Amino acid sequence: MTHSGAAIEFDNVTFRYPQQRFAKSSDAKDLAIKINNWQVSTGQTIFVSGDSGSGKSTLLNLICGTLTPTTGTISILGQRFSTLSEQKRDRFRAQHIGVVFQQFNLIPYLTVKQNIDVAAYFGKGRKATSSKEIDDLCQQLNLATELLERPASQLSVGQQQRVAIARALINRPELLIVDEPTSALDASARDGFIQLLLNCVQQYEFTLIFVSHDLSLASHFEQHIKIADINEVLEVRA
Amino acid sequence: MITTIAVQSLKHRLSAVLLTMLSIVVSVSLLLSVEHLRIQTKASFGRTISGVDLIVGAPTGQSNLLLYSVFRIGNPTNSVSWESYQTLSKLPSVKWIIPIALGDSHEGFRVLGTNTDYFKHFQYGNKQSLNIDKGKTFDAPFDAVIGAEVAEKLNYKLGDEIEMSHGLGEVSFTKHSESPFVVTGILASTGTPVDRTIHVTLIGLEAAHMNATEIHKIHESIAAGETIDVEIDSVTAMFIGLQAKMQVFQLQRAVNQYKKEPMLAIMPGVAFAELWQLVANVENILLFISVLILFSSLLGLATMLLTTVRERRQEMAVLRAIGAHSWVVFLLIQMEALLLSLGASIIAVLLVWAGFQFGSTWLSAEYGLFIENTVLGIRSIAIIGIVSVATFIIACVPAFSAYRQSLQQGMSNK
Numbered sequence: 001m002t003h004s005g006a007a008i009e010f011d012n013v014t015f016r017y018p019q020q021r022f023a024k025s026s027d028a029k030d031l032a033i034k035i036n037n038w039q040v041s042t043g044q045t046i047f048v049s050g051d052s053g054s055g056k057s058t059l060l061n062l063i064c065g066t067l068t069p070t071t072g073t074i075s076i077l078g079q080r081f082s083t084l085s086e087q088k089r090d091r092f093r094a095q096h097i098g099v100v101f102q103q104f105n106l107i108p109y110l111t112v113k114q115n116i117d118v119a120a121y122f123g124k125g126r127k128a129t130s131s132k133e134i135d136d137l138c139q140q141l142n143l144a145t146e147l148l149e150r151p152a153s154q155l156s157v158g159q160q161q162r163v164a165i166a167r168a169l170i171n172r173p174e175l176l177i178v179d180e181p182t183s184a185l186d187a188s189a190r191d192g193f194i195q196l197l198l199n200c201v202q203q204y205e206f207t208l209i210f211v212s213h214d215l216s217l218a219s220h221f222e223q224h225i226k227i228a229d230i231n232e233v234l235e236v237r238a
Numbered sequence: 239m240i241t242t243i244a245v246q247s248l249k250h251r252l253s254a255v256l257l258t259m260l261s262i263v264v265s266v267s268l269l270l271s272v273e274h275l276r277i278q279t280k281a282s283f284g285r286t287i288s289g290v291d292l293i294v295g296a297p298t299g300q301s302n303l304l305l306y307s308v309f310r311i312g313n314p315t316n317s318v319s320w321e322s323y324q325t326l327s328k329l330p331s332v333k334w335i336i337p338i339a340l341g342d343s344h345e346g347f348r349v350l351g352t353n354t355d356y357f358k359h360f361q362y363g364n365k366q367s368l369n370i371d372k373g374k375t376f377d378a379p380f381d382a383v384i385g386a387e388v389a390e391k392l393n394y395k396l397g398d399e400i401e402m403s404h405g406l407g408e409v410s411f412t413k414h415s416e417s418p419f420v421v422t423g424i425l426a427s428t429g430t431p432v433d434r435t436i437h438v439t440l441i442g443l444e445a446a447h448m449n450a451t452e453i454h455k456i457h458e459s460i461a462a463g464e465t466i467d468v469e470i471d472s473v474t475a476m477f478i479g480l481q482a483k484m485q486v487f488q489l490q491r492a493v494n495q496y497k498k499e500p501m502l503a504i505m506p507g508v509a510f511a512e513l514w515q516l517v518a519n520v521e522n523i524l525l526f527i528s529v530l531i532l533f534s535s536l537l538g539l540a541t542m543l544l545t546t547v548r549e550r551r552q553e554m555a556v557l558r559a560i561g562a563h564s565w566v567v568f569l570l571i572q573m574e575a576l577l578l579s580l581g582a583s584i585i586a587v588l589l590v591w592a593g594f595q596f597g598s599t600w601l602s603a604e605y606g607l608f609i610e611n612t613v614l615g616i617r618s619i620a621i622i623g624i625v626s627v628a629t630f631i632i633a634c635v636p637a638f639s640a641y642r643q644s645l646q647q648g649m650s651n652k
Contacts, residue, residue, distance in 0.1 A: 005358040066558055087563055094561020105556045107243070109250030114242060167560070188445035 007080055007175055007207040008040040008063060013072035015058060032058045033069075034232040042077075043172070045201055045208040047218045050227030056211050059227065060177055063209065064097055065089035068093075075173050094122040098168030098206070102180040106163055108150035112138075114150040116167045122170030137166050140203070141196070161193050169204060176201075178210045182217065194220050244573040251546065255578060258535075258542050262582035263589065265535040265623055269528040270590045270618060276521045277617070278609040281311065283510065286430045287477075289361040290506055291486050294318065294326065294493055295475035297502045301516070304509040305337065307475040315338055322499045326476065331485040334359045337473040339443055342402045347388050347438045349402050351443030352471075356382070358528035359479055361429045372396055373423035379442040379456070379466060382419035385435045386427035394421050400436060402446055417446040418450035429608045441468050446515045449548050478503075484543045506602055532625065536632045538579060543636035547643065548650065553643045568641040576626060583622040587613060 015033040033168050040046055050056045059066040065081050066091075073110060076083045077096055081089060106115050116134050120164065136143055143162045152163065161181070168176055178197065182190040194217060201208050210221060218224040245389060248255050250450075287308045295303045296316030305311040327335045336359055339351035356377045357368050371397045375383055382400050394400070399418040405413055419438050427433055445456050445468050459466045493503035547554075554567050591613040598609045 064559065090558075090561050090563045093559075099559040101556065101559070105552050106603075107553050110243065110244045114246070118239055118243065119560040135598060154290075207472075 005042065005156065006075070007042045007044070008038070008209075009072045009075040009076055010035045010038040010062075011075075012036055013062070013069045013074055014048065015062060015067065016070045023154055026196070031233045032156055033062065035059075035072075035230050036232065037102065040207060040209070040228045042207055043205060044223060045221045047224045048209060048211045048227060049213055049215055049218065049224065050231075051213065052056040054227040055231050055233065056227055057179070059209070059231070060209075060211060063175075063177060064099065065093050066079070082188075082196045090122075094119070095171055097125075098171070098173035098176040099166045100164045100181050106155070106160055108153035109151060111149050111151055111227070112155070112159075112163050114188050115152050116170050119167045120170045126151035134170065137170060138162075141166050141200075157189060161189075161196070165200060169200065172204065175205055175207045175209070178208065180212050182212060182214060190214075190217075205227075240573055244570055245579055247570075248574055250575060254542055254546075258539050259578055259582045259585075261381050261535040262625075263586045264580055265528070265532040266583050266621070267590050267593075268584035269525075269532055269625075270537075270621055271593070272521075272524045272528045272615065273621065274590065274594065274613055274619065275609065276525070278612070279517075280514065281610070282429075282449060282608040283514075285363040287361070287506055288363060290357070290477045291483065292478040292479045292490060292493070292503045292508055293475055294478060294501055294503045295507075297500045297611060300502065300504040300509040301513040302314065303475065303502055303504055304506060304513060305475075306340065306439050307433070309507065310340070314474045317474050318476065318501055319472050319499055320470045322496070322501060323473055325498075326478065326493070329489070330424050330480050331489055331570075333481045334476055334479045336360060336477040337440060338477070339472075340438055340474045340477050342404055342443070342446075344400050344402050344436050345392055346438055347385075347392075347434055348431075349443070351436055351438050352439045355441055356437065360432075360477065362428050362432065366428070366430065369426040370423050371426040373421070375423055376420060376439045378420075379439050379445060379460065380417060381422040381424035381435040381439060381442070381467075383425060384421055385425050385433040385437075387433040388436055389424045394424075396421055402443075402469045403439075417442070417457075418649075419446075426452055429447055429603065429610070431608075433608075440470050440473070441466065446470050532628070533632075536579070536625075536628055539575060539629065540632045543575055543633060544639060547571065547636050548638045550640075551643065554640060556634065558622075558644050564641050564644045567644040568637045571637040571640045572630060572633050574604075575629050575637070579625055579629040580622070583625050587618045587622065590618075639650050 013033060013035045016031055048056065048059070058067065061068060063076065065074075065084070068110070069082055072082070076092070079092060081092070084092065106112075107118070110118065113131075113134060115135070134148070135233075138145060138148065141162045143159065143166060147159060153158070154181055155163065164181070182193055197208070197210075198220060200206075202231070210217070293303060293307055296305060296314065296318055299313045302312060302315070306314050323335070325339050326332060334355060336352060337534040338356070340348065342349040354375050357370070361367055370383070371386065373383075375381075384394055384400075390393065398421045400421060401418050420440060421435075425432060425437075445453060445466070448456070448468075456466050457469065478489070480489065490503040490505065493501050515614045557567060557570075558564070591611060594613055596608055600613060601609050
């Protein structure tokens with residue numbers, strides 16, 4: 001799937017968590033997210049920052065389709081996400097969106113290869129990914145092939161970074177979301193990771209959403225968005 | 239892929255998984271053993287005697303008479319006079335009658351005094367007659383025909399001598415050493431208490447209980463080819479076959495109302511049903527306890543999985559992020575539960591099979607139960623199926639918990 005327009009489009013989106021939906025008050029204070037209009041163009045690298053509790057994780061869940069907006073519409077890569085069934089959203093996410101977590105979140109008891117393969121399994125349906133495909137990707141990410149059969153729990157932080165990126169990229173996503181991946185890294189590991197990520201952007205030409213509260217990283221990206229600038233809920237609370 | 243994740247996940251928590259598995263192995267083994275014993279005991283008892291219309295003995299409970307005369311379990315309370323035996327044998331309705339005398343033993347195996355009618359008319363299983371595997375039946379007063387298991391266990395061959403002991407223990411202080419019996423025949427295996435019985439002549443058995451001088455005289459008479467003069471005093475019980483089955487109630491009533499000697503006549507089928515009714519209650523209680531133990535093991539499994547669900551928030555978040563539907567998370571937990579219980583059930587079946595393979599001899603020796611080892615069969619598959627269904631139902635608790643957690647937290651892993 002190639003898309004030349006906006007990679008992400010939020011149109012009059014509000015979101016309340018389920019327990020808030022049953023609250024007596026429908027006050028704007030109960031909202032977690034209220035974004036009137038927000039767009040990210042295809043191929044852009046965006047740095048998103050915000051304080052704890054500002055709605056960063058909720059925003060990412062809405063982009064990925066693991067949460068659906070209470071009102072409004074979200075379109076991802078031209079697909080009106082909010083109108084899709086949950087199953088279709090899951091399939092869409094598997095095929096078009098890659099996610100790298102804070103602390104990389106590899107499944108510790110699976111080998112490196114199985115960690116990558118499991119993402120390919122959900123992205124490509126029942127078709128198994130060829131070993132060559134995984135080997136090639138690992139090679140491009142400077143991940144030694146002898147590590148492939150090693151359990152993820154035995155990897156160094158640097159190796160875990162690369163495996164997390166390989167897992168996110170195995171289905172060749174058009175949108176990559178990276179959620180506070182450098183919070184537990186020292187300065188050199190952090191810089192290495194950012195460089196690796198930006199190299200991948202050049203090579204695979206995907207849209208990158210990088211979420212962090214470390215503002216010193218913002219200069220590496222084309223655009224810096226503060227959550228408070230787009231989420232009107234924070235303005236109301238303020 | 240889901241199976242791979244489930245297997246690897248179980249391997250990752252090996253100690254907890256092994257303990258849970260052990261608990262399920264024990265409970266499924268217990269359930270299988272109780273069920274197998276229940277069915278096999280009934281089958282074993284059911285095939286012990288066939289074609290006998292009435293069993294007559296001294297007055298006692300009908301279950302007791304059935305147990306000691308047919309299954310060699312327990313002891314006879316009294317005996318029936320030889321005159322009564324002769325009276326019954328002369329009745330026109332009686333087709334055949336087998337007298338039996340119990341009370342002695344050899345190396346823990348019961349000795350049964352009888353005559354050649356026993357080998358002609360006694361049937362077991364589906365009206366199968368006794369077959370002589372080696373040698374022949376009685377020819378002389380001190381001949382003995384031994385069951386297949388006696389021959390195998392004591393390594394007896396034709397011509398070997400047997401010294402009877404008074405009473406039924408393996409060790410006896412009173413041995414009938416003056417009158418050893420000679421093995422003249424070995425019966426083919428029947429899978430019934432007959433295999434564990436030493437059959438001797440009634441005359442020989444009576445003679446063995448005489449004093450040394452009298453026994454000496456009897457041996458001299460036998461050596462001289464003379465007819466020996468031994469009066470049989472009594473028998474323990476009689477198996478009766480009738481000319482017409484319709485006469486069974488009439489004869490039963492006649493025996494039970496016999497004025498000259500109090501006797502009890504029972505129909506084996508009716509006595510067996512009564513006995514089984516008593517046993518069935520105990521069986522049901524055992525089965526119920528086994529099911530409760532299994533339920534508790536499966537609850538342990540659910541608890542273990544529920545605890546891990548809370549520890550595996552990050553893993554669930556990753557699965558959701560890479561496109562796994564929340565139902566995949568449900569399926570993953572269910573698969574782990576089913577793999578664990580299926581593995582435990584298969585181990586339990588193999589253990590129970592091995593247990594009966596090696597323990598059936600002990601069961602027949604100690605309790606007279608002839609258990610066929612048919613553990614590897616449809617019934618076990620059915621029990622594994624039931625355990626799997628129960629596992630699925632109980633594992634719905636942790637699986638739904640994981641499902642709801644993955645739905646609510648989305649990709650959030652904090």
